[in-house]
Amino acid sequence: MFPYVIKRVLATIPVMTMVAVVVFAMLRLTPGDPAAILAGDDASGAQLEQIRRTMGLDQPILTQLFVWLKQLLQGDLGVSLISGTPVVSMIGSRVAPTISLALATIVLTIIVAVPMGVVAARRPGKLLDRTVMTFSVMGFSIPTFVIGYLLIYLLSLKLGWFPVQGYSPIEKGIGPFLHRLVLPTIALSGIYVALVARITRSSVIEVMGEDYIRTARAKGARESTVLLRHALRNAAVPIVTVIGIGVASLITGVVVTESVFNLPGLGRLVVEAVLARDYPVIQGLILLFSFTYVLINLTVDILYTVFDPRIRY
Amino acid sequence: MMKTIQNPAVGELSPAGAGVDRKSSTLNQLLLSLKSIPVLLAFIVLVTVVVLAAFAPVLGTVDPIAINPGGRFSPISEAYWLGSDAYGRDLYSRLLYGARISLIVGLGAAAASIAAGLVIGVVAGYLKVLDAIIMRVMDGVMAIPSILLAIALVSLTGASLVTVLVAITVPEIPRVVRLVRSIILNVRSEAYVEAAVSLGTPTLRILTRHMVPNTVAPLIVQGTFIFASAILTEATLSFLGAGLPTEIPSWGNMMADGRMYFQLYPGLVLYPGIVLALTLLSVNILGDVLRDVLDPKMAKRT
Numbered sequence: 001m002f003p004y005v006i007k008r009v010l011a012t013i014p015v016m017t018m019v020a021v022v023v024f025a026m027l028r029l030t031p032g033d034p035a036a037i038l039a040g041d042d043a044s045g046a047q048l049e050q051i052r053r054t055m056g057l058d059q060p061i062l063t064q065l066f067v068w069l070k071q072l073l074q075g076d077l078g079v080s081l082i083s084g085t086p087v088v089s090m091i092g093s094r095v096a097p098t099i100s101l102a103l104a105t106i107v108l109t110i111i112v113a114v115p116m117g118v119v120a121a122r123r124p125g126k127l128l129d130r131t132v133m134t135f136s137v138m139g140f141s142i143p144t145f146v147i148g149y150l151l152i153y154l155l156s157l158k159l160g161w162f163p164v165q166g167y168s169p170i171e172k173g174i175g176p177f178l179h180r181l182v183l184p185t186i187a188l189s190g191i192y193v194a195l196v197a198r199i200t201r202s203s204v205i206e207v208m209g210e211d212y213i214r215t216a217r218a219k220g221a222r223e224s225t226v227l228l229r230h231a232l233r234n235a236a237v238p239i240v241t242v243i244g245i246g247v248a249s250l251i252t253g254v255v256v257t258e259s260v261f262n263l264p265g266l267g268r269l270v271v272e273a274v275l276a277r278d279y280p281v282i283q284g285l286i287l288l289f290s291f292t293y294v295l296i297n298l299t300v301d302i303l304y305t306v307f308d309p310r311i312r313y
Numbered sequence: 314m315m316k317t318i319q320n321p322a323v324g325e326l327s328p329a330g331a332g333v334d335r336k337s338s339t340l341n342q343l344l345l346s347l348k349s350i351p352v353l354l355a356f357i358v359l360v361t362v363v364v365l366a367a368f369a370p371v372l373g374t375v376d377p378i379a380i381n382p383g384g385r386f387s388p389i390s391e392a393y394w395l396g397s398d399a400y401g402r403d404l405y406s407r408l409l410y411g412a413r414i415s416l417i418v419g420l421g422a423a424a425a426s427i428a429a430g431l432v433i434g435v436v437a438g439y440l441k442v443l444d445a446i447i448m449r450v451m452d453g454v455m456a457i458p459s460i461l462l463a464i465a466l467v468s469l470t471g472a473s474l475v476t477v478l479v480a481i482t483v484p485e486i487p488r489v490v491r492l493v494r495s496i497i498l499n500v501r502s503e504a505y506v507e508a509a510v511s512l513g514t515p516t517l518r519i520l521t522r523h524m525v526p527n528t529v530a531p532l533i534v535q536g537t538f539i540f541a542s543a544i545l546t547e548a549t550l551s552f553l554g555a556g557l558p559t560e561i562p563s564w565g566n567m568m569a570d571g572r573m574y575f576q577l578y579p580g581l582v583l584y585p586g587i588v589l590a591l592t593l594l595s596v597n598i599l600g601d602v603l604r605d606v607l608d609p610k611m612a613k614r615t
Contacts, residue, residue: 015449017453018454023465026466030469137594140597141593142590143545143590145586146586148585150586152575157579158436175332213545249459252460252461255461259553263553266476274467274554274555275555282468289461293458
């Protein structure tokens, strides 16, 4: 197992390097003068020169790449063009709402989607299964921001159960914190629940055909024991994988959900940076989100070998 | 779409005589699937959207960007079939013209990403020298969440229909490349390809006549899903303010415009949102059907 873990960790290095190079190349390979793109339309010649020097845009491109990678390794993501604040500290001050939202969504998804998938898998093609699959297609198709606005319309405006928008930090009391997190979490869970329920269903159906399920039934195990102890446990690997892969759509969803519900997290920071054309901030956030995605999938892959001793590489 | 399936090159690959049967059974299977009510509904919705988009100018619409300060936030009325927005623009007309934008973006992004992915995938699958480099670059692009990549590209190049199309297309390319490459790698060792090689058939001809036709069915299926995801991405980008120029009446722009007034006039956001959701739902349902019929192997995998 240990050599596999090392191999897997090493395999993420080229991917992360490629991500960094792609993000680096975007600014440099876009048609037009990068300094002018960064400075905006009404910048003076002196300002352009200033940006060129501070960003090192007057250096040869390979030198720029080298400097950029070196800064990255030191955890330096540059400074905001607008406020002059280091991007790293901007991220630090906005990370809490995003992590709360993401964790709440993952927990809700697992609580809802796995039972949905198992229930559907019990009798494939029957009414319950078709209902679950219909919900799943809907979850895939209805955009997060449409779900969000429908929830605000029904539960906040019509019924008045929840605040329309906003965020309350956990330090100010757990009650308001959770209350304001409910609707964003449900909205963001839509696509994720669809994904996980679908995979749970198909992998449980696949496992149900195995010999050990027939053995379990033959020895008189109850159907619930068969489903949960034997089928679900053996179907766990694809489910956990998809939870990892789904983080990509979770990240997209975070950007959208935070905008709909006015949560001051990293997703809204992306949007604010785009509207202000604050490129170092955009770059930093793309790197952060991509690295998070790669690292989560690395963790998931390593967890298999811990949870499923049959997997040997 | 049927035309592509009836491509003679595909028939050539099947054993003699089987080509005709397969074609008619594919069509039959697709028609049979319309017996299922959700599939039929999805088909009707999609056809309706296409018809409304195509005939928008003659369906009682007015200029979708005409501003009328006297008619702001009009309720549903004779003049405004679905009411009007903060600038007095007619929502019904904007929805219909928005359908045009969505379909153009969806088709454009699907065609462009499949064309680019096909070329890159064939190169990666056939030329071992370039394979490793291409696939590492693709891994890198895939690790960046697609919406962020698109946001960055749009913010760098400025908003226009073309830049948004490019920004939506680029993140879709790696998945097409992976699909095409895996098919090419599989087909390479098939007897008919080895036979063609030993007969001295030129490489380009082997590729176009014997290998690429195998990618047609999976690419049609993939194209449907890219079509849906491109429509969603455009709406998301425009909604976030990083998409099409605000004067273009797209569904995402309509929702972005209506956000400020949502509490008073929910329809400004909900109408385009619901139309968008219904369109995506239909395309996804039909895409699933297409996949089950055209590409049973892929249906099994997912």
